[in-house]
Amino acid sequence: MASAGLSQDRSANERPRGPQGTASGPGRPERRRAFVARGLTKVYGKGEVAVHALRGVDLELFAGELAVLLGPSGSGKSTLVNIMGGLDVPTAGQVFFHDLELTAFDERALTAYRRENVGFVFQFYNLVPSLTARENVALITDIARNPLAPEEALGLVGLAERLDHFPAELSGGEQQRVAVARAIAKKPEVLLCDEPTGALDSKTGVLVLEAIERVNRELGTTTAMITHNAAIAEMADRVISLADGRIAGVRENATKRPARELAW
């Protein structure tokens, strides 16, 4: 497979092929960069109907951090995350995952990249209705190297008691936590969450955020979470604001608030 061994690339010992000299976060010890994006532009459509989703974005995500991408609808945050997740390709610009250039990957290599390195959590859970919670997780662990046991992954999101329930038998919050368990069971290096609480009420949303927080903390998974809910930004290491296809600002939270204290 074109990108076999990507997941072994986690140590930065070998000579990196990526761009050098990008500034690290201020006032912090040298941090390893998981993602580097340079001059990302994405245009959908042509001519008069062309939509500029991204207009030259430069961005870094550091290994192990929990970043929240904040912005209104149409600000380009989903497009950015889709490109980082290997679901979409930019019109111009480069994206590096460690020292591998994602923007040079073909379709097969992107599939393998997603399979081995990325965990996704969607707004609408997207569980397979014909599989139980345990089996939905096993769907991924079956094809991953060195994964968590499905039971362990479901334990991490607090669903150890609901292993053999089908999606139709679970609440929305429970379904989303199964989705989180499914995303992190392969121990991905990156967890990408697109509005994970968008379809949930505040109380169940918090449970899901707690699960994401715990995964980020305990497994050290680099996490990027899209939201338009400013309250959620409180739990992030860094908050990246987007507006109109550009980075509008990057803010570091001096103190992160635990997810359980959040409310909206």
Add this chain to the structure above:
Amino acid sequence: MRALNRKLLRDLWRIKTQVLAIAVVVGCGVAIIVMALGTMRSLEETRATYYERYRFADVFAHVKRAPEYLAERIAGIPGVKWAETRVVADVILDVPGMAEPATGRLVSIPEHRRPALNDLTLRRGRLLAPDRPDEVLVDETFAEAHGFRPGDHFFAMINDKKRKLLIVGVALSPEYIYSVGPGVLVPDKRRFGVMWISREALASAFDLEGAFNDISLSLLPSASRPEIIERLDVLLDPYGNTGAYDRDDQVSHAYLSGEMDQLVATATVAPPIFLGVAAFLLHIVVTRLVATEREQIGLLKSFGYGNAAVGWHYLKVVLFVAGLGVVLGFAGGAYLGRLITELYTDLFRLPFLHYRLSLDVFALAALVTLAAAVLGTLNAVWRAVRLPPAEAMVPAPPAVYRRTAVERLEPRGLVGQPTRMILRHIVRWPLRAAMTTLGISLGVAVLVSTLFFFDAIEHLIQTYFHHAQRQDVTVTFTEPSVERVVYEVGRLPGVLAVEPYRAVAVRLRHGPRSERAGISGLEPDAALRRVLDTRLRQAAIPPDGIVLSTKLAELLAAAPGDVLTVEVLEGRRPVRQVPVASLVEEYIGTPAYMDRHALNRLMREGPVVSGAYLQIDGRQEEALYRELKDTPVVAGVALQTVALRTFRETMAETMDIMISFYVMFGGLIALGVMYNSARIALSEHGRELATLRVLGFTRFEALYILLGELGVLTLLALPLGCLIGYGIAWFFAWSFDTDLFRIPMFIERATYGAAVLVVLVAGAASALIVRRRVDRLNLVAVLKTRE
């Protein structure tokens, strides 16, 4: 156009390939109805008109020699409308430019009037002139085969004298619509011809002045045929009667009826399969349409569209697809009907035959089709009608799945999650899975049951020509002859081996049943003409007793050990009791066999023979034919290699085209079912698959989940289809089972293989089409949208 109709058209356009696939399946069914019933109707009407206009007789009888005055007594039998006597004789012909001898049937016609029965249609030339004994009319088939025109001539061996006959006209007779020579399976245009000659000429040539050897009767509509036949037999028996019979036993009529029965059988079996499958396909497509348009239905209802309007909207989808199929079917059926009618005009000699597009056949086909389509989808449409608007506006609750029984037995981890998804999906909609399986299997079945005809015919050829009748030439003598004649035949040039036979016309009785039959007396150690048992091994002919073909035994309800009454219909007409010794399998006719010597004893005659089977040296063929044409005792010569060739040619002409169409139809059923199933699966699982692709599943893995179910169902369908195909083939064999002809129930393994292969190719084609769609799945959209 109203907005709702515009939506309808766009919906249909969106699923156009599915619409087309279903319409094609509908079209196949409609085409078969239109073709089979239309052709049957054309044939039936043409025949009825022809019979009536040219006064085809109702009852026929042959005698050795009966005085002409008997005709008046026969005409006096109550119920008889008209009786016409004739002289009929089979003779050897020597046709210029043809090495081998042909057989001619000379039929007398009155010199000064038209025949009262079995009148002729003059196609070319003129009728016979009075007092011209050398003038003949020949039948059109024979004339065409030899390029004869009025003014041409040929030679005939008439009662030991070779005579030159002059063709003055070309004609057709309702008696010879299907014109087949004695002892031959299919028409051989070159080697068998019917010719009409003046009564006086023929009678004087055969010493039958003031006498006749053939009589035809027409009956009053109210007459009882069996009664008249019985009284006719009583009158004719003293004159060498071989047994009177009615139209059902008249060869030409019986073949034509057999062909019509086959058309009816085709119209009975095939269309329900196609229409059933089409109704099922419409059902799943409309069910899916209603499911995906759930919210739109809610919206329509909340805007004030009534339940009836919503129901009618989806019913229009059904009617459009079925209607498109009907149109395709009309076109295809008319084309096929014309094609098959052309084949028939070659096979059946009718003065006119047009494939007529009869409105009621079209109406019937359309009605049956639309009814099947509407009935099949009523449940799906009802679902849309019943949906309360408020409920429709919120998305459908997720389908509830459960573990399958198989999984409970299976230790966890043996089956991967994708396979588990496939199994659960099948169990979740068991009826649909069963119907899909049945649909695919019907595709296999149509292929098996039509390709079966090739196997059956090949098997028949192997049995008949290569195992049972291994002679090269069959020679029939004009009269039963002493054995010495056989040795003389044996000395003719090129003859390697010779085997005599005795053939006797009899009536067999067993209890209340009776059948006219011929007993062939064969040499006990025959090597050329052999008799085969039901397992196709050479059967010994016992020194006593009679061996019956299975069909004859069935007609007589006789089994080995039963005693039959044998009434001989020639010579001294002895009546004897003969036990049934054994049964043999024969696919042609209803023969019976005896040891020749036993048959001679039964006849109370010396060692006489009716003819001989010859094995010849092909290099001396022409010399032998020359001799045979000039040998007075020879009444007929049948050539086995020629017979086999014409048999194959006739079969190829009539069967190949039809079977190719049915093979195509079978493939189309399979394609229609599989393509639709795959598309429905994609529609239902599209979101799931996109999710899995986002999660890093490869295209192949996604395709496995999508098509795995179809694969499992196809694997189940293949053996089931072979089984159903066998059943349908058996039905065809059963419904074509007549006294004249039976189709051996025999299917080669390769045929199952071919059927399976065609269906697998159709499956692969469907998979390829759907694969393109899987490749183009929009992965990003799925993250943002709710189902």
